[in-house]
Amino acid sequence: MTRKLPIIAVATAPGKAGVGVVRISGQNLGPLTSALFQKKLAPRQANLLTLCNKHGEAIDQLIAIYFVGPASFTGEDVLELQCHGGPQLLELVMKRCLELGKEDGLVIAEPGEFTLRAYLNNKIDLTQAEAIADLIDAQSEAAVRGAARSLQGVFSDDINHLIEEITQLRILVESTLDFPEEEIEFLENAQARQRLIAVKEKLQTLRAGAKQGKILRDGIQLVLAGAPNVGKSSLLNRLAGEEVAIVTPIAGTTRDRVKESITIDGVPMHIIDTAGLRETTDVVEAKGIERSWDAIRLADLVIFLTDVQSDDQQDDLKTQILKELPPKCAVLEVLNKADLLLEPLKTAPGEVLLISAKTGVGIEQLKQQILKLVGWAGSQEGAILARRRHLDCIERAAEHIEKSEKFAANGNNSLELFAEELSLAQRHLGEITGKLLPDDLLGKIFSQFCIGK
Template sequence: MTRKLPIIAVATAPGKAGIGVIRISGPQLGPIAQALFQKTLAPRQANLFTLRDSDGAAIDQLIAIYFAGPASFTGEDVLELQCHGGPQLLELVMKRCLELGKDQGLVIAEPGEFSLRAYLNDKIDLAQAEAIADLIDAQSEAAVRGAARSLQGVFSNDINSLIEEITQLRILVESTLDFPEEEIEFLQNAHARERLKTVIHQLHALRDGAKQGKILRDGIQLVLAGAPNVGKSSLLNRLAGEEVAIVTPIAGTTRDRVKESITIHGVPIHIIDTAGLRDTSDLVEAKGIERSWEAIRAADLVIFLQDLGSPGEIESANALELKTQIVKALPPKCPVLEVSNKSDLLMELSANQSDEGVLLISAKTGDGIEALKQKILESVGWGGSQEGAIVARRRHLDCLDRAASHLEKSQQFAADGNISLELFAEELRLAQDQLGQITGKLLPDDLLGKIFSQFCIGK
């Protein structure tokens, strides 16, 4: 699955910096280290040396640290070279290392190959490996802390605890399969039903936490939709706290999607302001409207914005028809939050109250905006607590959902009047397999390769 050759890559981000780090990992790096430094390095000690090209000219002064395997990130011998962080300089250092490591087969690492080797050498499990990528890509402080907890093994420990509970149940069930006349007595004496109920409860709690973690990791794709000139761009500017979209009294000003990312109570929100939805003969505006529908079909939440300044019957009928079209285009279970803008034009109405489920705001004055922010989080199921949160991925949620489904089926096969220990045991096994895929214990090789291919080179 992975190459046995030594690998090398720049581990720091592209661009200019004070320091650049180059990482080398392989089963035996002694010959490469000797070629680079002309001496043997003591593990975990900083060594200052001058790297020279093939003509003997100095390239840079480097600090080298040697980690002897298996006491390293990858479980192999690892060399980390710290030099100055200019892109051209890093390229020269890489080139010289590849020249000196040619005889040992030194090659440039593939995306995620360092983390993949750490996983394959049992230094981390798959959930922890994914947490490395999530920690680097975190979009908020809460996401950083959640990814750090996953990297420390909090999520994996919860998964492994569930697997152990299911394993114990499987041992009890499968040891009784040869004695079918004792099925009912077994279930009663082993308290199998109660234990299964506890496992299901724990799994549901873990799944709820993982859903919160996915929000922290990916954020919320929030689409502002509605007819032209209802104030979508003004609302975007108000939520963003700056003028990121052009606002004019002319209908159809926004002709393409405008994106802006903010955080609300630590949760990343990716706001997409769309072109006003209407029939038009303008080719440019029509293209923008087409992209608006694409954004709606990919949304986690849609704010359907209406204009309180146009309360006529025709406008109300058009708004109802447009809302119906939006609901039909939405992904499954995607909520629609109805919001009426320009409440400042209606003095008798309070912008902090809702009218039949419609939230009233003023993008111009800011009235109702805090209530809207809270409603956004509530609509996507955000629980509000970041304490103890872990960062999870869609893959994790899918595995947890399938595991829950198998456990619930096993519960049916253990019910009075429907006892079938063979099917009970099989559903337990399937649930255990799904949980094992989260930590990588039972993951197909092709899926494993796909996961790590999305990592950065040098990670």
Template sequence: MSNNDTDPIVAIATAPGRGGIGVIRLSFGRAGEAAAKHAMLALCGQRLDARHASYVPFIDARGEAIDRGIALYFPAPHSYTGEHVLELQGHGGPIVLQLLLQRAVETGREFGVRLAEPGEFTRRAFLNDKLDLAQAEAVADLIEASTEAAARSAGRSLDGAFSREIHALVEDVITLRMLVEATLDFPEEEIDFLEAADARGKLTRIRALLDKVLADARQGALLREGLSVVLAGQPNVGKSSLLNALAGAELAIVTPIAGTTRDKVTQTIQIEGVPLHVIDTAGLRETQDEVERIGIERTWGEIGRADVVLHLVDARETLSADDAAISARFPTGVPIVRVLNKADLAGVEASADVAGDGVREVRLSAKTGDGIALLRSELLKIAGWQAGAESIYLARERHLIALRAASEHLAIAADHADQNSQALDLFAEELRLAQDQLNSITGEFSSDDLLGVIFSRFCIGK
């Protein structure tokens, strides 16, 4: 822990702008109780009882009231940061809060009080073992949650649900490592370790548990990030109508004139709590219109970044040469759903199946809404969403990377286990590497650079 991590810090803890309540938060770091008591007298004119709300004036250097509100004092270690913390809850006017902030800096100058950096209060909580790293990230995820399901899952992560799963995995790996290391320390004892200690069985159970955690984490990451869904196809096939149908609102202009959409229109919708970032794009065709040409270039750019592409075609026509040419340009590895729109005009019923070329097809009518539910279901399948299986925690991409890496190390360990005692040292090393990956999720093993990146993305005052 560096000196910067123990400096006394202060910040406005509420969002910018006007509001009913505004909060100034101070955490006194190494300055400790003496600085906290000095600040109470300077800012509130009196000593405060621990964890007791006191209605007091917030006073300036001349002893005049800047504002009146609630003051709270949390002595270490029973505070959010684990340090002595003082919170002033007054009116949420920007000028009032700035005056209070300036006054707090002035009163704490002799103790080295400085303005907090983004996420620094939560970083202190992590460094002082009030939260592990996964829980600390859940604080930001809860603030940024875009759906009710994401908010609930972030709350579970903050309560430690995800961390408990990781700690259970780590404990199992440590137990297995202890058995392996003991055998390596006493090679003269002629015991077939892999058979006597049931190492293969233990490893199999660990891998099964890791697979479950990884599947749940994928669900959690999906809730946090959502899917980027791009609507692509020739002009006038109903892309804008489909966007409106999925969103349940008239967001995009719909006319029978081909080429109406010149630039992308983006809307985030929810399906079973999963955020889908649906992007309506310019129709794909050869054109001499410079504005439309730029729009088409942007369309291909969005397709290149998509998680899912909905290729719209007219249900009244067979797949034309132009449609086939568009399909051939889609990036490999990106799920494609061919949407046969205008089923009502074609006189066919809404349906979902697999075409002869292996592409999933959904027949629907964006105009009447028939088949929209089938398309939503298809998108959930692509997302890997399991009906009725609510994710118990939120996860980030770095968590998925660490879990996949741990899984790979355990798979290699299993290969070494098949070689019996001849590869026990390699078996032990892969277990150690898997443990390191799991520990990086909760922060037992994390570089300062990683911490800097994570907490720099928090809001100031949190």
């Protein structure tokens, strides 16, 4: 699963900085620390030391902290060198460490290998490991808080408590299989069905929370689509609060996708302003329109924008967009340029939302409708971050609980199937924390981490 050799990497981001951190992890790093600084380091104490090259010339004056395993992040010995943050300087520090660690097999770490070792050494579970990456990548304050809660083990505790309840129920059901003449009465006395209903309700709550957490973690792919010159770029600028897209009265100004990330009530939104959808002989514009359709096919929500001067051909364009939408993607119809109306409308026809990207009329209502359509419940308190993988596991577990409920209602002839469905639900939940995860998937998860983490 992972190499036993000691590993080293720069743990801070590339580029110039006041401080750069080099991290080493492995079994028994004591001899290496002594070779680097010609002294034995006391564990868990900050030491101001000078690191020299093989000629005795100073490379850097740095702070070294030595953690003796298992009392460390990875569970192994860890040496952390807090250097000055020049890229070339850090390269020299790495080179010197690799020289002195050559006999011990010191090698450069692979992406996520420090965190992987922490997981394999039972310092953290898989959801906590993923929370570390999510904390680094968090796109909003709410996402930071959610990742921090997952790192503290809140999500893991919820999963483990649910697994324990399913385990106890499974033990109860399986223990009755040897006594078929008494099993129904025994299960009724033990309130097996009531306990199953409680598990089902907790799983539903967990699934709802995971959906909210996935929104916080990944954000929403929001695509602005419509014919040329209906105000898509103006709407992007209004939502972003700055001029990120060029706006002119000339149809077809936007010839490629323009992307901007914002937050609406703490929810990350990745807004894509697309080229106006129309037939064209212009090669460049046609390429932009092709990319617009690609964006629509990957969207979480499409805002189909028209304006008060739009012609009847918009219905055909809307029909075409609906055919290209991915599963579960919603379309929000928005009527723009309300400022051009001689007599302002209180509401637009049907379910269409009336706005003016120019003046800001209706923009707040638009934001709230966006949040509603993407499934945001509006509460960030107690939120945890969740990934698509987590949500898939929870949904599969919920399916097996649904099946187990049907088998429980069938009586004697279905109790073995009842127990089996409970076992499958338990297995899928165990995949979330990594207890029952295939090695190839585990490697894929950690390969997405940054170097040095």
